[in-house]
Amino acid sequence: MGQAGSQPPAAPPVPLVQARAQAQAQHLPTRRPLQAPRPQEGFAQGAPVQENSSNVAGFLSFLKSILKKGPSEQTPDRSLLSQLGDLVTGKRQQEVGARSMTMQGQGLFAALDAPLQGLTPDDIRYAGDVDAAYSRRPKIGARVLSLTIAVFFTILIIWAAFSKIDEVTHSEGSVVGSQSTQTISNLEGGILRAMLVRDGNTVQKGDVLAQIDNEMAASSYRDAMQRSMDNVFALIRLEAELKNTEPVFPKDLYTWSVEYFGREVDPAMLQQAQQIIADQESVWRSRRERFRVDEDVLRSQAAQREREVQEQTTHREQLIQSLALSRQQRDAAKALVSRNNFSRLEYLGMEQKVVELQGQVDMLDATISKAQAAAAEAKHRIESHTAEFRAGITEEINKRRVELTTLQETLAAGGDRVTRTDVRSPVRGIIKQIYINTIGGVVKPGEPIMDIVPLDDTLLVEARVRPQDVAFLRPGQNVMVKVTAYDFSIYGGLEGKLEQISADTIEGKQGEFYYLVKIRTSKTYLEHNNEILPIIPGMIVQADILIGKKTILQYLMKPILKAKQNALTER
Structure with a gap:
């Protein structure tokens, strides 16, 4: 290290040992083997410091830790540390040369020599590497953020690979109605x-x-109704006569008329119905009384004939008894006459009496036969009278039924004419145009009165599809019809089915070609907040025809794959 005169006793290198152990625990760079310092590496040789800024900064940090943790607890002058920091960051490197830097470094290290006893330049370089590794070590927050981003993109790719969305063909058209x-x-x-x-x-x-107003049709219909009621009530009376029971007529004529005619009947017609019922009841009573009188006469005649037959039969029995006695007397007289014990003249008188009695019996037998025939004829007349009466009833019933059938046909036609006096709408729809508005004006038979655009249970939509989009269209595919007059994001759309695809392309007014498709919706209206929003013919729509499903990843990769197929193929 640098030479600075007398130096204090060397301090034990405890901080360096601790730094090495900590570096090994944190997997930081290990110390390089000690080598003899080359001349240019020693500070004492006056060589300039040429370490990189990171090593020097690490060295500075390490020096500060040593100064704080050393056993002598001696802290160098802060100005010296500041000068060393300036040396590291290169702030003064531009102002002074390498020599001046060397001199400053020697002065600084001379002041700091006390706590650095026993350290070689290689130890100092290693300490700088350790501190640099500490400074380059990523923070825990950065690691968590990187891991979170990686997991997010992984989940996003998996979701895009499996999540499917609808693949639709877009088309535009208009509502044309279903009829x-x-x-x-x-x-x-x-x-x-x-x-x-x-x-x-x-x-x-x-x-x-x-x-x-059609008074002629109304009058004809009322007449047919009256005749129908007359026949209906007559049939009730005739069937009662046929069954020999009392007729039962409707009590509530209003309800009966509504059920029979299928419509309400005016009070005048109900009064006529009551009168018809009264007349039929009177006819039933008179016919029943007349039939009973005639039947009583015939039965009386038959009884008279029966009595005559009975009387003649009794008289004949008496004659038979007298004839038998006369024969016995004659036979007895005949035996006496043969012995001349009885007068022959008296005998002849007895014989004559027998002959007379026999003649009376024979005549009485003929009379009895005639009386029996008369009695039988009287009984037959009673039966014939009943049969003729029932036959007459049956004949009249058949006649009434035939007439009633004809009247029912007349009523059906007349009822239609009367009903048609109230012009009714055949469909649910919108009045498009009224041709006759003059009250009191004459409406000719079959003359148009107005036009109605139907609003049926379904709507028919005609849409135009580009030829390049028609390949995957099939009848029966689901369609979402969006009416441009109503915001789809607020009011939604109409579900429908693809019903028909034109056989060939159609040329538009501007020369474009398209396929015409017909779509049938499930409803004719939109509903929002319990409010019905009608859809009328002529509204512009956008029809999204569902042709399949694709994953989001397929959608994202489609332009890439398309570009790959078309890349490097140009001439």
């Missing part, structure tokens, strides 16, 4: 009584749009 415009007209025509809608109104299916 063509409906033209509303009236088959019979008449006088326009009221127009209940205006252009642009939204109407529901079945809503009354206009009212047309």
Whole structure:
């Protein structure tokens, strides 16, 4: 080391030993083997200090630690340390030459020689290397930050490799509706009584749009209704007569008329129905009374014939008994006459009586046969009367039913004509244009009254797809329809299905070519905060057709792979 006259006793190199042990524990550079200092390396030789700034800075730090931790606890003058720092950082290197630096270094080391006894230049160089290693050692915060960044990018790459997003084909188009415009007209025509809608109104299916007076159709319909009720109630009466029971007519005519005719009936028609029922009840009572009277007469005649047959039969039995007695008397007289014990004249009288009685019996038999035939005929007349009565009822029932069937057809046609006096909307839609507005004006049969653009359960969207995007399109693919009139980020869009792809490209007005695709949506409106937002034909839409899924990494690598394929291929 430097020569500075008398020097204090050498201090034990405890700090250096501790520094070596600490360096080994922290895996810092180990001390190089001691070598004999070359002349240019010793400070005493007056050689300039040519160590790098880091080693010198480490040396300065090491010197400070030695001065603080040495056993003598002697601290050199701070001005000397400051001069040494200036020497290290090179602030004075530009002002003085190497010689002056050597002299200053010698002076400084002479002042610091006491705590550095026993140290060689190689020890001092090693101490500088240790301190430099300490200064270059990365901090724990930097290590944690580096590890966090590495883990983050690793997770990000894994997520990008497995997370999939939709791959869509973008197209633009417009809403065309699901049906063509409906033209509303009236088959019979008449006088326009009221127009209940205006252009642009939204109407529901079945809503009354206009009212047309057609008195002829209404009158014909009322007449058919009256005749129908007459036939219906007559059939009720006839069926009761056929079953020999009392007819049961409807009690609530209003409910019955609504169920039978399918519509409400005016009070005047209900009064007519009540009158028809009263008439039918009267007819039923009179016909039942007449039938009973006729049947009673026939039954009386039959009973009379039965009594005559009974009387004649009784008289015949009496004659038979008298004839038998007369024959016995005649036979007894005949035996006496043969012995001349009885008068022959009396015998002949007895014979004549037998013949007369036999004649009466024969005549009575013929009378009884006629009486029995008359009685049988009387019974047959009763049966015939009942059969004829039932046959008449059956014939009238058939006639009434045929007429009622005809009237039902008339009512169906007449009901349509009467119903058509209330012009109703066939679909849910928007009134596009009204052609007749004059109240009291004549509406000709079949003349257009207004046009309605349907708002059906689904919407039909026509979109244009570029030819380079059509390769992966297939009918049935899911589509998200975004209506430009409503902000998609707020109101959302309509889900739909790809329904049809045109067979060939179509040339646009500006010469561009595109494929026309048709998309069917699931709804006809958007909903936001419980508010229905209608979508009408003509609105511009953006249709995103879902053709598949890709990972985020595939999307990120696509331009790189594309550039790789096209790179170094130019002419």
